[in-house]
Amino acid sequence: ATSPESRPFEADVAKLLHLMVHSVYSDKDVFLRELVSNAADACEKLRFEAISRPELLADDPKPRITLTADAANRRLSIEDNGVGMSGEEMVEALGTIARSGTKAFIERVEAAQGKEGAHLIGQFGVGFYSAFMVAERVEVVSRRAGADEPSIWSSDGQGTFTVATADPADAPARGTRVTLHLLEDAASYAEAWTLERAVKAQSGHVPAPVYLVEAPGVEPRALSDGAALWLKPKADISKEDYAEFYRGLGAFDEPAVTTHFRAEGRHEYVALAFTPSAAPYDLFDTERSGRMKLYVKRVFITDDAELLPRYLRFVRGLVDSSDLPLNVSREMIQESPVLAAIRKGVTNRVLGDLEKLADNDAESFAKVWEAFGAVVKEGIYEDFERRDQLLGLARFRTTASGEGFRTLKQYLADLKDNQTAIYYLAGAEPERLKASPHLEGFRARGVEVLLLSDAIDSFWTSSVQGFEGKPFKSVTQGAADLSLIAKPEAAEDASAAEATPAVTAFIDFAKATLGEKVSDVRASDRLTESPVCLVAPDHGPDRQLEKILAGSGR
Numbered sequence: 001a002t003s004p005e006s007r008p009f010e011a012d013v014a015k016l017l018h019l020m021v022h023s024v025y026s027d028k029d030v031f032l033r034e035l036v037s038n039a040a041d042a043c044e045k046l047r048f049e050a051i052s053r054p055e056l057l058a059d060d061p062k063p064r065i066t067l068t069a070d071a072a073n074r075r076l077s078i079e080d081n082g083v084g085m086s087g088e089e090m091v092e093a094l095g096t097i098a099r100s101g102t103k104a105f106i107e108r109v110e111a112a113q114g115k116e117g118a119h120l121i122g123q124f125g126v127g128f129y130s131a132f133m134v135a136e137r138v139e140v141v142s143r144r145a146g147a148d149e150p151s152i153w154s155s156d157g158q159g160t161f162t163v164a165t166a167d168p169a170d171a172p173a174r175g176t177r178v179t180l181h182l183l184e185d186a187a188s189y190a191e192a193w194t195l196e197r198a199v200k201a202q203s204g205h206v207p208a209p210v211y212l213v214e215a216p217g218v219e220p221r222a223l224s225d226g227a228a229l230w231l232k233p234k235a236d237i238s239k240e241d242y243a244e245f246y247r248g249l250g251a252f253d254e255p256a257v258t259t260h261f262r263a264e265g266r267h268e269y270v271a272l273a274f275t276p277s278a279a280p281y282d283l284f285d286t287e288r289s290g291r292m293k294l295y296v297k298r299v300f301i302t303d304d305a306e307l308l309p310r311y312l313r314f315v316r317g318l319v320d321s322s323d324l325p326l327n328v329s330r331e332m333i334q335e336s337p338v339l340a341a342i343r344k345g346v347t348n349r350v351l352g353d354l355e356k357l358a359d360n361d362a363e364s365f366a367k368v369w370e371a372f373g374a375v376v377k378e379g380i381y382e383d384f385e386r387r388d389q390l391l392g393l394a395r396f397r398t399t400a401s402g403e404g405f406r407t408l409k410q411y412l413a414d415l416k417d418n419q420t421a422i423y424y425l426a427g428a429e430p431e432r433l434k435a436s437p438h439l440e441g442f443r444a445r446g447v448e449v450l451l452l453s454d455a456i457d458s459f460w461t462s463s464v465q466g467f468e469g470k471p472f473k474s475v476t477q478g479a480a481d482l483s484l485i486a487k488p489e490a491a492e493d494a495s496a497a498e499a500t501p502a503v504t505a506f507i508d509f510a511k512a513t514l515g516e517k518v519s520d521v522r523a524s525d526r527l528t529e530s531p532v533c534l535v536a537p538d539h540g541p542d543r544q545l546e547k548i549l550a551g552s553g554r
């Protein structure tokens with residue numbers, strides 16, 4: 001065997017380890033979930049590789065994950081007979097964190113204080129490194145499927161690790177064994193009852209059976225059967241089963257909506273999709289891909305098949321198809337009409353379930369909208385076919401919404417006489433928008449105005465024709481025609497946009513002074529308290545879109 005060579009982790013990794021170990025993050029069980037899910041992933045990868053190379057399965061075709069408790073030595077091992085890793089793959093996979101958001105994540109955790117930082121770590125899903133929350137040393141012995149020579153990776157999580165060839169007699173015949181030398185205060189993870197409790201709570205539905213060896217040399221005992229939850233009849237699945245499975249996908253919250261159905265007929269597939277109740281930290285990361293896995297007849301194929309449109313990228317889950325061939329290629333996936341049909345079917349169901357939630361439990365839906373509304377609104381802009389449906393689902397802060405939300409249907413039901421448009425003001429957060437002088441004339445007439453605070457709002461409002469026949473109109477745009485809408489009696493004489501000689505003289509003065517900088521100066525109904533405001537031309541971008549296009553953001 002070669003002598004181990006010491007290598008540094010990527011700088012980010014050392015930092016992350018420090019953060020994790022020293023965070024107030026208390027739910028240490030998470031490490032076990034991460035390691036079991038890696039073991040299950042490895043079994044699924046092997047199943048996939050074995051489609052074209054069945055010899056990889058050798059005489060051990062059934063996936064298996066075995067936990068061995070060794071209380072006497074304060075040790076725990078997690079072993080799988082999955083795809084395994086070569087020495088090089090271990091350097092690559094365990095010495096770097098491949099996720100693009102790592103750096104941004106660390107910055108946010110460092111910026112956040114106490115509880116919130118801990119919460120972020122939870123959302124991130126720290127993967128393999130979470131082992132160092134409970135271990136002073138971690139050893140990984142692995143033999144790649146189809147290769148002879150095993151390798152061993154070892155680290156105390158303090159900034160360096162080593163990789164060397166391993167003693168074949170002490171390595172799994174195929175797959176990976178992760179051994180944790182537990183910290184004193186994590187000694188209970190070497191005890192059977194702790195492991196049994198944690199596996200049942202977190203990993204009961206991973207798609208490979210989990211066995212427990214209560215002490216070295218004892219016969220293994222099954223903790224879970226590895227049956228795919230999504231293939232069970234809905235009636236046999238409890239809310240808690242669903243929630244556990246959802247968290248097994250890497251989530252830390254409760255699902256707000258669970259969509260589970262079997263499509264039959266022209267295309268046969270099962271879909272299980274969860275709408276989260278809390279937003280992940282990287283929701284707006286442009287690199288962030290969807291979180292829907294594609295299976296074919298229970299075999300995991302890929303997690304970047306774009307099974308849902310981008311504006312539903314917060315939904316987690318899977319589709320298991322019976323129609324696609326197991327050796328489906330990336331190109332095939334992209335062009336497959338089967339996939340297009342699945343995408344359509346799953347999108348419709350997820351949106352349908354969101355509509356049901358909106359109808360039956362407005363409060364829960366408001367939370368979902370709070371977390372993901374800004375993303376769903378991208379669909380109003382992008383998904384022409386479902387535009388009206390998405391506009392119907394959308395919730396808005398308005399000058400009449402108070403702390404709650406309003407729908408466009410509610411807005412239209414309260415239109416004033418002669419009001420022909422849905423008015424909006426786009427830009428900063430609602431509180432700041434409310435102070436805008438542009439609203440004065442609308443407020444005086446009791447005309448409701450949508451307060452749009454997300455960057456995407458400026459885009460869809462400029463491309464959408466309208467809703468139920470009423471166009472969207474920015475209050476910053478030209479002469480939004482307020483003169484036809486009556487003011488309440490009392491306010492009648494407060495102002496009148498009449499061209500008295502004094503006003504005409506002022507307008508001439510303003511035009512002469514501002515020259516080319518403005519295209520027009522005119523008297524208007526829109527103000528009641530402020531003397532002047534800037535408006536955009538009647539046609540073309542409104543003020544906020546103009547700012548975004550000019551690259552100045554808000």
Ligand code: ADP
Nearest residue numbers: 038039042080084085093094126127128129176
């Ligand atoms: P993720 O699972 O999200 O990729 P992890 O930090 O959990 O991130 O794991 C990093 C990588 O290490 C995995 O992508 C995989 O390549 C490798 N790995 C971890 N555990 C195993 C295992 N038991 N068998 C094979 N590869 C593994």
Ligand code: MG
Nearest residue numbers: 034038127128
């Ligand atoms: Mg993992």
